[in-house]
Amino acid sequence: MTNIDDLAGSLGRALGNTPEYRTLARAKECADDDRRIVELTNQLRQQEGTLQAAIREGKEPDQAEMERYEAALNKLQASSVYQSLVSAQANFDKVMYRVNAAIQKGMQEGAASRIILTS
Helix, strand or coil: CHHHHHHHHHHHHHHHCCHHHHHHHHHHHHHHHCHHHHHHHHHHHHHHHHHHHHHHCCCCCCHHHHHHHHHHHHHHHHCHHHHHHHHHHHHHHHHHHHHHHHHHHHHHHHHHCCCCCCC
């Protein structure tokens, strides 16, 4: 398995050097440093917990709580810092989709091969 671990490490280093990953890392850092984004995110998490608790108990979530949640979500989504983060994540997701497709293709080719590689 060492060969696979080495290859995975190389892939991880290569992904870490992509412009998409670097942009994502910067966008995450900006979001983490933005006090308003952090406050809105914390508020959303708290409100999600309240809404989920009501649903688990079989209750209809409180309308006022739903409105507060939607208002906070709208504020978060309107933030340019958050929009940059979402865009950067989407771009990196595209890279990962291509990587996963290439890995899948390689696995299929490896499974079809009669040659057995040893590590």
